[in-house]
C-alpha cells in the first residue's frame with residue numbers, strides 16, 4: 201500500500217526520573233540535598249523507528265534514564281539550568297542523528313531544619329509543594345533555550361483585592377466587590393535569551409539562582425502589597441517587575457488560578473450577620489476556578505492592524 205501518512209513530529213525519552221543528590225562538605229560536615237524529577241525527550245532522524253520498526257536509531261529510554269543518573273553523579277545539579285543544559289548537550293554531542301533534547305527538571309523543596317535555634321547539618325523538611333522548574337531545549341539548530349520557573353506556590357490574602365467595573369449584561373450574576381479574598385497557586389516562568397552552547401550557560405551560571413530569588417520575592421511582595429484591581433492587573437505588574445530586574449530574560453509568563461472563596465449568608469440563623477463588611481466565615485471552592493494567563497515581553501507591542 202502506498203503510504204499516505206508520515207511522521208510530522210516525534211519525540212521520545214524517559215519521563216518522571218526521580219533523582220536525589222547529596223553534597224557532603226568534608227571540611228564542615230554540612231550536607232545539602234537536591235531532589236529532582238527529570239524528563240528528557242529526544243528528537244532527530246528517528247522516523248524509521250515509528251514507520252518501519254527500525255530500532256537501530258533508538259537510544260533506549262532505559263539508557264536515557266541511566267544517562268540522567270550518570271550526568272547527575274559527574275556534574276553539579278545546581279543550578280538546575282546548568283544541569284539541564286549539560287544533560288541535553290550530551291545527547292546531541294554523542295549521537296549524530298539526535299538533533300534536539302527537551303529536558304525538564306523539577307526541583308522539590310528540601311529546606312534545612314532549624315533545630316535548637318541552629319541550622320541542622322543534615323536534616324531537611326518539605327516546606328510546601330512549590331517547585332523550581334527548568335525547561336531546556338538543546339538543539340543543533342537553535343542552541344540552548346532555557347525557561348526557568350516556579351510552580352505550586354500557594355498564596356492567599358484576606359484583603360487588598362477588589363474586582364469591579366467588569367461587563368454587566370444578561371449573563372452577569374457576580375456582584376462587584378471592593379474587598380475580597382484573593383488566593384492562587386503561582387505558576388510563573390521566565391524565558392532567557394538563547395544561549396549558543398553549554399559554555400555560554402556556564403558563563404551565565406551565577407545569574408540563575410538570583411533570578412529565581414528575585415522572581416519569587418517579586419511575586420510574593422507584589423501579591424502582598426498590591427491593591428489588586430484584578431488577577432490580570434496584579435500578574436502584569438509582577439511580570440513587568442521581573443523583566444526590569446533580570447535583564448537577560450526576554451519573556452515572563454504567569455498562569456494563575458483564581459481560587460474562589462464564597463461569602464456565606466447566615467442571616468437565616470438568628471439574624472447572624474456574615475456578609476459584606478461582616479463576612480468572617482467563607483466557603484472555599486475547589487471548582488470551578490478562574491484561570492488567568494499572560495505573557496509579557498519587553499518593548500512595545502507590534503501593531504496589530506485594523507480589526508475593521
Ligand SMILES: O=c1[nH]c(=O)c2[nH]c(=O)[nH]c2[nH]1
Pocket residue numbers: 363374429430431432458490492
Ligand atoms: O481578578 C479577577 N479577574 C477576572 O477576570 C474575574 N472574573 C471573575 O468572575 N472574577 C474575577 N476576578
